[in-house]
Amino acid sequence: MSADEIKAKAEVKAKKTVNPREVTVDPATQQMLEKAAKDGVETIFDRAITMKPCNIGEQGTCCKNCSQGPCRLPLPKKGIEGKDERKGLCGATPETIAARNFARMVAGGAAAHSDHGRGVAEVFLAAARRETEDYHIQDIEKLLEIAPDFEVATTVIVDGQEQERDVYEIAVEVGEKALAEWGKQEGEIYYAKRAPEARYKLWQDLDVVPRGIDREIVEIMHRTHMGVDQDYRNIIKQCSRAAIGDGWAGSMIATDLQDILFGTPYPTQGEINLGVLKADHVNIIVHGHEPLLSEMIVVAAQSPEMLDYAKQKGAKGIILAGMCCTANEILMRHGMPIAGNYLQQELAIVTGALDAMVVDVQCIMENIANVAQCYHTKVITTNPRAMIESGDTVHIEFDEHHALEDAKKIVKTAIDNFPNRKAEAMIPAAKEKMVVGFSYEAINYHLGGTFRGSYWPLNDNIINGRIRGIGGVVGCNNARTTHDEGHLIVVKELLKNDVIVLTTGCNAMACGKAGLLTPEAAKVYCGPGLAEVCETVGIPPVLHMGSCVDNSRILMAATQVVKAGGLGKDISDLPAAGSAPEWMSEKAISIGHYFVTAGVYTVFGVGLPVTGAPRFQKYLFEELEDIYGGMWDLVVDPYEHAQKMIKHIDKKRKALGLDKGKERVLMDMADRQKLDAA
Ligand code: NFS
Ligand code: SF4
Numbered sequence: 192m193s194a195d196e197i198k199a200k201a202e203v204k205a206k207k208t209v210n211p212r213e214v215t216v217d218p219a220t221q222q223m224l225e226k227a228a229k230d231g232v233e234t235i236f237d238r239a240i241t242m243k244p245c246n247i248g249e250q251g252t253c254c255k256n257c258s259q260g261p262c263r264l265p266l267p268k269k270g271i272e273g274k275d276e277r278k279g280l281c282g283a284t285p286e287t288i289a290a291r292n293f294a295r296m297v298a299g300g301a302a303a304h305s306d307h308g309r310g311v312a313e314v315f316l317a318a319a320r321r322e323t324e325d326y327h328i329q330d331i332e333k334l335l336e337i338a339p340d341f342e343v344a345t346t347v348i349v350d351g352q353e354q355e356r357d358v359y360e361i362a363v364e365v366g367e368k369a370l371a372e373w374g375k376q377e378g379e380i381y382y383a384k385r386a387p388e389a390r391y392k393l394w395q396d397l398d399v400v401p402r403g404i405d406r407e408i409v410e411i412m413h414r415t416h417m418g419v420d421q422d423y424r425n426i427i428k429q430c431s432r433a434a435i436g437d438g439w440a441g442s443m444i445a446t447d448l449q450d451i452l453f454g455t456p457y458p459t460q461g462e463i464n465l466g467v468l469k470a471d472h473v474n475i476i477v478h479g480h481e482p483l484l485s486e487m488i489v490v491a492a493q494s495p496e497m498l499d500y501a502k503q504k505g506a507k508g509i510i511l512a513g514m515c516c517t518a519n520e521i522l523m524r525h526g527m528p529i530a531g532n533y534l535q536q537e538l539a540i541v542t543g544a545l546d547a548m549v550v551d552v553q554c555i556m557e558n559i560a561n562v563a564q565c566y567h568t569k570v571i572t573t574n575p576r577a578m579i580e581s582g583d584t585v586h587i588e589f590d591e592h593h594a595l596e597d598a599k600k601i602v603k604t605a606i607d608n609f610p611n612r613k614a615e616a617m618i619p620a621a622k623e624k625m626v627v628g629f630s631y632e633a634i635n636y637h638l639g640g641t642f643r644g645s646y647w648p649l650n651d652n653i654i655n656g657r658i659r660g661i662g663g664v665v666g667c668n669n670a671r672t673t674h675d676e677g678h679l680i681v682v683k684e685l686l687k688n689d690v691i692v693l694t695t696g697c698n699a700m701a702c703g704k705a706g707l708l709t710p711e712a713a714k715v716y717c718g719p720g721l722a723e724v725c726e727t728v729g730i731p732p733v734l735h736m737g738s739c740v741d742n743s744r745i746l747m748a749a750t751q752v753v754k755a756g757g758l759g760k761d762i763s764d765l766p767a768a769g770s771a772p773e774w775m776s777e778k779a780i781s782i783g784h785y786f787v788t789a790g791v792y793t794v795f796g797v798g799l800p801v802t803g804a805p806r807f808q809k810y811l812f813e814e815l816e817d818i819y820g821g822m823w824d825l826v827v828d829p830y831e832h833a834q835k836m837i838k839h840i841d842k843k844r845k846a847l848g849l850d851k852g853k854e855r856v857l858m859d860m861a862d863r864q865k866l867d868a869a
Contacts, residue, residue: 235537
């Protein structure tokens with residue numbers, strides 16, 4: 192190609208505009224992309240066309256861990272012939288470089304989840320000590336259930352008689368011990384013992400039980416500093432510690448304490464997509480992750496004082512909707528609507544009807560501040576960890592000690608902005624109904640029933656083959672792939688093949704928008720076995736379990752399935768697989784790795800920055816199976832992605848002797864014990 196030709200081609204590429212039907216399968220998103228183009232507003236979808244990723248970074252083999260680099264080691268075009276001679280200046284191999292980069296993603300992801308968890312633990316402790324008026328110990332049953340895990344007694348002996356301990360006293364002790372999990376230097380995190388016994392023993396044998404949440408993250412940063420750990424297997428061992436510290440401590444404590452403060456979710460109805468906004472109402476979106484903020488905004492937005500104020504300003508009421516994982520939190524506990532998932536954040540502003548976007552931490556695109564300048568929307572940052580320099584964002588700091596007061600200030604700012612609307616507001620009609628809030632306690636109740644109070648009926652349906660297996664499909668959207676398409680193809684393929692799906696995060700929202708989170712979806716999308724079970728029990732075939740920190744609920748559900756019996760002794764024995772078809776965040780890598788270390792075959796879509804280091808990739812994709820019983824995989828095509836999960840599920844069924852088309856009889860206790868003994 193001549194220089195002129197190259198230039199001409201680049202110009203064509205630069206002019207290429209977004210085709211809404213190519214970049215998303217969601218009708219509301221398509222509609223808003225058309226409006227954005229008409230309004231001359233640039234979004235992430237435009238930049239995904241004009242800016243392509245660096246292929247060396249994509250392969251995972253760019254190192255900038257010291258200033259002698261960046262050292263860039265792309266795979267040679269013709270592949271590796273003979274010995275791989277690629278080296279950084281210091282001699283670091285592609286394996287070392289890719290493993291270090293991978294480890295730093297685990298550290299970033301585990302830190303994000305865990306720092307969120309720390310914040311929850313601090314507020315929990317403040318509530319337990321009654322230092323705040325705005326947060327309370329609500330779910331006492333759950334407090335009493337988790338107290339023994341922290342070795343906190345729930346009864347005392349007084350005059351030789353066993354008595355119940357004061358709830359607040361228990362809560363203080365639980366809060367102190369939970370908070371201490373972050374800074375613990377030795378021993379083991381408490382919740383490691385929650386895993387099935389075989390798993391816990393395996394972690395002990397492998398010496399990967401986390402000592403403390405922060406310590407394992409810091410150790411990743413140390414080991415990946417220039418010239419420290421130079422064996423990818425040893426680096427991954429530390430990733431395992433940090434990731435287990437995320438899944439079974441940082442995230443799991445966040446989930447538990449949030450449940451105690453705000454209530455354990457049980458199935459409830461909700462609505463999703465940009466169509467939940469209303470033109471004649473003050474529209475507020477809370478976007479981000481921490482329910483500490485959003486719970487208070489819910490209270491503020493529902494207060495008569497704020498409703499009156501909104502009316503004074505000419506609005507009919509206040510619509511409070513969520514975006515990203517904050518949305519999942521307030522939806523599950525209060526039935527508040529969801530405006531959309533990660534890739535819709537700029538487009539919510541493009542409606543022209545959004546009076547405020549209130550953000551805290553994580554998954555907030557800086558560009559919302561620029562988009563907001565094209566409309567009247569106020570972007571309000573609230574967390575001292577997360578400010579935005581672009582645009583004219585306002586910062587109203589949210590302090591737990593006067594939480595409700597701050598929340599009212601935020602809601603008032605939104606209401607004050609209502610009269611500033613410009614004429615061209617346009618809200619897409621698209622919205623869907625859904626049933627959400629399947630905590631593992633709720634699944635126990637719905638599928639297990641009170642009769643046995645266990646997951647046994649679920650196990651029974653897996654054993655008799657009505658349900659082929661369990662798929663955990665989670666994770667983000669990614670502008671490098673068609674919005675929501677991968678999510679929906681993977682989930683629908685699994686359902687068609689009788690695989691029940693547990694979901695969280697932005698996948699849950701993609702499923703919600705497509706109508707998969709309704710009991711009626713069973714008849715439309717499921718194979719006959721799964722459809723029958725869902726219809727009998729009255730549940731959707733895709734169970735919404737919450738936000739991304741709530742992936743810890745999936746770990747607990749998997750553990751409950753193991754404990755109910757008949758499906759082996761460990762999570763790695765279960766006919767189950769994990770998936771993140773459109774992942775993008777570092778948190779997804781940490782989650783992926785804690786699933787792998789729990790024994791789950793975990794498939795990612797889009798790409799994984801390991802392809803430039805073949806031996807490291809083989810270690811993650813194959814060799815880890817011999818160590819943990821679970822391993823990573825990368826399958827970009829969503830159909831093949833689902834098929835590989837199903838193949839793995841069938842492999843596990845075969846190992847359990849469930850491949851012979853069992854009679855559909857309900858097993859009794861004796862049969863179950865026989866199976867367990869086998
Ligand atoms: Ni999870 Fe949830 Fe969404 Fe991805 Fe972001 S909101 S925490 S990281 S993009 S699923
Ligand atoms: Fe290059 Fe080694 Fe420095 Fe990385 S640590 S930038 S590979 S010299």
